[in-house]
Amino acid sequence: MSDKRIEILDLAEKLIRTKGYNAFSYKDVSGPLQIKNAAVHYHFQKKSDLGEEIILRTRKKFQKKYEEWGQKSPSEKLNNFIALYEQNQSFNLVCLVGALGSSYESLPENMQISLTEMSKEIRIWMKEILSEGLTKNEFSFNEKPNEKADLIIASLLSSLILDKVTQDNIFKSVKVSILKGL
Amino acid sequence: MSDKRIEILDLAEKLIRTKGYNAFSYKDVSGPLQIKNAAVHYHFQKKSDLGEEIILRTRKKFQKKYEEWGQKSPSEKLNNFIALYEQNQSFNLVCLVGALGSSYESLPENMQISLTEMSKEIRIWMKEILSEGLTKNEFSFNEKPNEKADLIIASLLSSLILDKVTQDNIFKSVKVSILKGL
DNA sequence: TTGCATACTTACTAGTAAGTAAATATCTTT
């Protein structure tokens, strides 16, 4: 993959995760990268192609982490998972699912599909972490693992959104609440 | 307030909460309402005026509920609060803070400001409900009330987003988890 | 019934959006 292609992906992802998919244009990408509009279209013919590839590579990143962390303890997995969001917070970025999901109906179909697939994977993963933590007595909670997983994922997702909106550290509160609830 | 003005607000709010602020145009509003583009501009000179008024009236709705529920028990208040989100879910609508907050940086300044104010009010309200519930022994949890409040608000907010993305009933899971955690 | 406010329409502007075709430059391999 060429350098410029990756630069385009990186910048477009940042724009999606700060301003949203519908609020950025190819000009916002071509300008800072000092190339022409048509050069972006050469790499990604349609804006939805660019959008889809950003989702796909994020999905791959998650899949890679899943494999890397395979042998770790449930607590470690959860802490690492939360650390992923903590990193987003430090860059003032909303997570991709939050950035795209809130305007789901406006997204091109190919992006809707890959976004849905990614979110399902992450949900299953979190459920696995929690189930494993229950059986190994590292965690303790009354809900079903899938219910608790949804609470954790949902609260992490919006904590990044609410950080911006409230101009306060919601992520921190949410992190504490999650850990105390296990 | 004239009929058309309210119709414009209602439709625009629905569009914001399904497609996002940047994905709808005055044409999307004027078309279905069978008026011309300029008629929308007559009522709301700028798109950001329309956006701001939608936030302001939502804020007022919350303030009204706050007063209406003043004498209810903390449990009732919380249940009613959750029911508000349940209603959104039944209409397949993301909440306003979620719809706008995820693209916060792209919003006109007047909208950012009123959105921030609204979210702060809701946070304080939820904290009050939880604090009151603790002292009256209706709730039981280890976190600080503001931490728990952030968890609840954050998880409710994204449950509506994730409902769409996952095409599953995340809201239900989150609701169960919240209630079991008190 | 005149006059004014409200609620529009018609007709337009200036700017931006995504996307394309064709030409050109650059790098790579033989």
Add this chain to the structure above:
DNA sequence: AAAGATATTTACTTACTAGTAAGTATGCAA
């Protein structure tokens, strides 16, 4: 050095965007 692939520009189209100026219809009050 020739040929082919890759990367990019120039120049353009079509469509839409928010927004405005000026005119028109309608109701209401003095």
